[in-house]
Amino acid sequence: MASIIDDEIIQRVKEESDIVEWIGRYTKLEKKGRNYMGLCPFHTEKTPSFSVQPDKGYYHCFGCGAGGDVIKFLMEKEGLGFIEAVEKLAEDLHIDLKPSFRDTEAEKKRARMVAMNREAALYYMEILSRNPHSLNYLKNRGIGRDMIMAFGLGFAPAGGDQLLGHMKEKGYEEKELFDANLLSYNEEKNHYYDRFRNRLIFPIIDRKSRVVGFGGRVLDDSLPKYLNSSDTLLYKKSRELYGLNRVMKVSDRSRILLVEGYMDVISLHAAGIGYAVASLGTSLTREQARVIKRYGKQVFICYDGDNAGLQATNRAIDILAAEDIRPRIVVLEEGKDPDEYIRDYGKIAFEGKLNRGLSSIEFQVQNLEKNFHLEDAASLSEFLKGVTAILSKVKSPVERDVFAKKFAETYGVRPESFEGEIRRGNMKRPKKAATTPQADPMESLWLSLLQYGLEDKDFFAIIEAKDQWKFVAGESWGLMFTTMADLYKEDLPQKERKGQFFDAYPEMKDRFYRLTKGMDLIQGEAIVGELIDRIYAEGLRLRSQKLLHDIEHMEQAHEADENQSLPEKLYELNEINRRLQEVEKGTNHR
Numbered sequence: 001m002a003s004i005i006d007d008e009i010i011q012r013v014k015e016e017s018d019i020v021e022w023i024g025r026y027t028k029l030e031k032k033g034r035n036y037m038g039l040c041p042f043h044t045e046k047t048p049s050f051s052v053q054p055d056k057g058y059y060h061c062f063g064c065g066a067g068g069d070v071i072k073f074l075m076e077k078e079g080l081g082f083i084e085a086v087e088k089l090a091e092d093l094h095i096d097l098k099p100s101f102r103d104t105e106a107e108k109k110r111a112r113m114v115a116m117n118r119e120a121a122l123y124y125m126e127i128l129s130r131n132p133h134s135l136n137y138l139k140n141r142g143i144g145r146d147m148i149m150a151f152g153l154g155f156a157p158a159g160g161d162q163l164l165g166h167m168k169e170k171g172y173e174e175k176e177l178f179d180a181n182l183l184s185y186n187e188e189k190n191h192y193y194d195r196f197r198n199r200l201i202f203p204i205i206d207r208k209s210r211v212v213g214f215g216g217r218v219l220d221d222s223l224p225k226y227l228n229s230s231d232t233l234l235y236k237k238s239r240e241l242y243g244l245n246r247v248m249k250v251s252d253r254s255r256i257l258l259v260e261g262y263m264d265v266i267s268l269h270a271a272g273i274g275y276a277v278a279s280l281g282t283s284l285t286r287e288q289a290r291v292i293k294r295y296g297k298q299v300f301i302c303y304d305g306d307n308a309g310l311q312a313t314n315r316a317i318d319i320l321a322a323e324d325i326r327p328r329i330v331v332l333e334e335g336k337d338p339d340e341y342i343r344d345y346g347k348i349a350f351e352g353k354l355n356r357g358l359s360s361i362e363f364q365v366q367n368l369e370k371n372f373h374l375e376d377a378a379s380l381s382e383f384l385k386g387v388t389a390i391l392s393k394v395k396s397p398v399e400r401d402v403f404a405k406k407f408a409e410t411y412g413v414r415p416e417s418f419e420g421e422i423r424r425g426n427m428k429r430p431k432k433a434a435t436t437p438q439a440d441p442m443e444s445l446w447l448s449l450l451q452y453g454l455e456d457k458d459f460f461a462i463i464e465a466k467d468q469w470k471f472v473a474g475e476s477w478g479l480m481f482t483t484m485a486d487l488y489k490e491d492l493p494q495k496e497r498k499g500q501f502f503d504a505y506p507e508m509k510d511r512f513y514r515l516t517k518g519m520d521l522i523q524g525e526a527i528v529g530e531l532i533d534r535i536y537a538e539g540l541r542l543r544s545q546k547l548l549h550d551i552e553h554m555e556q557a558h559e560a561d562e563n564q565s566l567p568e569k570l571y572e573l574n575e576i577n578r579r580l581q582e583v584e585k586g587t588n589h590r
Contacts, residue, residue: 005083005086005097008107009090009095009096009097010071010086012095013071013086013089013090013093013095014057014069014070014071014089015057015207015208016093016095016207017057017070017089017092017093018054018294018295019052019054019057019058019059019069019070019073020036020052020054020253021294022070022073022074022089023038023041023052023059023070023073026041026077027039027040027041027050029052030048031252031253034053034054034055034249035051035052035053035054036051036052036054037049037050037051037052038050038052040061040063040064040066041077042061042064042066042076042077043061043063043064043066045063049061049062049063050062050063050066054248055209055248055249057069057070059073070089071085071086071089074088074089093290094286094287094290106233109176109179109233110233110234112176113176113179113180113232113233113234114210114211114212114234116167116172116176116177116180116182117180117182117203117210117211117212117213117214117234118210118211119167119170119172120163120167120182120211120214121152121154121201121203121211121214123154123163123166123167124154124155124156124163124196124201124203124214125152125153125154126154127154127155127156127157127162128148128153128154128155128200128201131155133219134155134200134219137200137219138153138200141263141267141339141343142267142270142271142342142343143266143267143270144270146270147266147269147270150246150269151202151203151243151246151266151269152203152205152211153200153201153202153203153266154200154201154203155199155200155201156194156196156197156198156199156201156216157194157197157198158197158198159194159197160193160194160197161193161194162194163182163183163194163196164177164183164192164193164194167182174192177192178192179232179233180232180234181195181213181214181229181230181232181235182194182195182196182214183195195227196214196216196227198218198219199216199217199218199219199227200216200217200218200219201214201215201216202214202215202216202217202242202262204229204235204240204242204280205245206240206244206245207244207245207248209245210234212229212232212234212235212240213228213229213232213234213235213237213240213280214228214229215227215228215229215242215262215280216228217262217263223489224489224490224491225489226261226489226490227490227491228280228490230492230493230496231496231499231500237280237500237503238285238287238288238500238503239285239287239288239291240280240288241277241278241279241280241288241291241292242262242265242277242278242279242280243265243266243269243276243277243278244277244291244295246269246274247274247275247276247277247295248295250269250274250275251274251275251295251296253295253296253297254275254296254297254298255275255296255297255298255299255300255354256275256276256277256292256295256296256298256299256300257273257275257276257277257296257299257300257301257302257330257354258276258277258278258279258284258292258299258300258301258302258303258316258327259276259277259278259302259303259337259338260278260279260303260304260309260312260337261278261337261339262278263339264276264278264302264337264338264339265277265278267338267339267342267343268338268339268342268350271342271346271347271350272347273342273347273350273351275296276338277292277295283312283315283316283319283483283504284312284315284316284319284320285319285503285504286319286322286323286506289319289320289322289323289325290323292320292325293323293324293325298328299320299325299326299327299328300327300328300329300330300354300357301313301316301317301320301327301328301329301330302329302330302332302338302353302354303316304335304337305331305332305333305334305335305336305337306335308482309337310367311475311479311482313329313363315479317329317360317363321360326359326360327360328354328357328358328359329357329358329359329360329362329363330353330354330357330358331353331358331363331366332353338350341353359403361390361391361394361403362403362406364390365387365390365407368383368386368387368390369383371383372386374411380411383411384411384413384417384418384421385421387407387411387418388418388421388422391403391404391407391418391422392422400419401415401419404418404419441538441542442535442538442539442542443511445531445534445535445538446473446477446535447508447511447512448527448531449463449469449528449531449532449535450480450481450484450508450512451512452524452527452528452531453481453484453528454484454494454497454498454501455494455521455524456494456521456524457488458524458525459524459525459528460484460485460488462525462528462529462532463481463528463532464485466529466532468532468536469532469535469536469539471536471539471540471579472535472536472539472540472543473539480501480505480508483501483504483505484501487500487501536583537580537583540576540579540580540583541580543576544573544576544577544580547569547572547573547576548573550569551569551570551573554569
């Protein structure tokens with residue numbers, strides 16, 4: 001037990017704890033306007049007189065007079081001391097309570113940053129109000145004045161010093177504006193200039209209604225399409241969700257919808273879907289998942305319908321599952337994003353899609369189906385084995401039985417067939433001694449390539465251009481390089497780029513420094529090229545060996561693999577061998 005807890009940490013615990021969720025564990029609460037009402041958990045009553053105000057983080061009973069914040073509630077309801085109550089809340093939030101010295105200087109900077117961001121947001125809003133082109137753009141996308149005001153939208157002028165001049169007039173200095181991520185700095189010219197230029201501005205507002213950062217979107221085809229604030233003393237991208245401040249005000253918490261972009265959130269809210277939020281980075285984080293869990297009993301994911309959106313959906317499913325959340329997946333036709341769909345078809349059609357949302361199992365099976373021709377008996381058989389493999393991962397026998405019956409009816413087989421196939425698969429699976437999993441023999445090569453790619457944009461440009469490594473990259477390595485590419489699109493400083501990468505893949509941090517030796521930046525370009533060549537050649541050889549082993553086993557056992565038929569494996573082996581011959585000849589074609 002901690003004997004002293006820093007005041008700043010206590011404040012953070014109070015701010016981040018969901019008072020509605022905590023009190024809701026003891027009494028049923030119903031949303032009434034911006035507040036919640038219920039029967040008092042401290043005395044017996046028949047008519048609700050107990051009020052919870054989430055905006056203020058406060059509760060009050062008009063009957064018995066009980067009142068206070070979330071810490072006081074736990075102290076009174078569970079008989080805890082102050083420190084014990086804080087510890088319980090902090091444990092739920094995964095906040096470290098290690099004692100620390102109070103940094104009054106940092107607090108002053110943080111408070112000043114809040115004021116700076118507010119002033120910048122007001123400036124951007126004023127510029128938007130007299131910019132017909134931007135207003136017309138928003139109007140054409142169904143965004144009226146009410147949503148402009150609700151989300152505080154603005155516009156950053158095209159020149160490089162308009163915001164800078166305005167903020168200096170308000171008494172702010174260049175260095176502190178740079179620290180707040182409102183300015184960029186040119187080292188060669190020793191010159192500060194506006195970070196956001198000629199962009200629609202989306203203020204990022206936290207749960208305390210403070211502007212903590214900004215996102216900027218171009219209105220033409222220039223790149224990068226989006227430019228976002230980096231982490232600051234005030235803003236931690238991995239903790240925030242765009243639109244959550246508004247969800248707290250208008251949603252009854254029965255649902256929360258996770259989408260990808262700013263415009264998705266705003267368009268959905270404009271149409272009356274007032275429970276949409278978006279993550280503020282390359283992928284969802286565990287911290288954001290915990291927040292989502294507190295603000296919606298049923299979680300939905302509706303990402304873009306392209307391949308990148310599909311990968312992001314699969315990763316979000318895993319992140320949410322780690323927090324014991326079972327999301328429903330909303331699939332939109334024709335590769336549309338939520339913004340496009342809601343504008344084309346309206347609220348009723350979109351809510352129909354929500355109501356028909358897929359479980360993660362159904363989503364996986366639906367995507368698997370796209371790879372097979374079900375009218376062909378052999379292809380159908382291979383597909384059903386793939387369905388069996390997905391079902392075998394469902395831990396609950398009851399849940400597995402429900403899905404087995406559903407898929408059996410859909411694809412015209414008996415439910416027992418799935419269970420029998422799962423049992424046979426378990427019987428055929430060799431029992432292994434309790435040893436640690438075999439390490440990826442190419443892990444050190446992949447880690448080295450990732451490290452050089454994260455270090456410098458020139459190194460990453462080589463990785464992007466010389467992309468034959470993608471042919472041998474598994475899904476997990478491929479997703480990491482996709483994340484890296486997204487980070488470079490955001491034009492982040494190196495430290496922030498690395499920080500966000502490790503936020504997305506925390507398990508990689510130790511592996512980076514444990515398995516990767518020192519870097520030679522002088523010879524970096526040559527090393528990156530050599531790493532790619534080695535990864536490609538070694539990946540082909542390992543895959544060839546695996547295919548030969550599988551083919552030999554299938555021929556001897558007269559049975560098919562759960563993922564590929566024998567002809568498919570033979571075709572792939574032929575392609576692998578062709579590529580290996582090119583490597584040996586030195587042509588190294590993609």
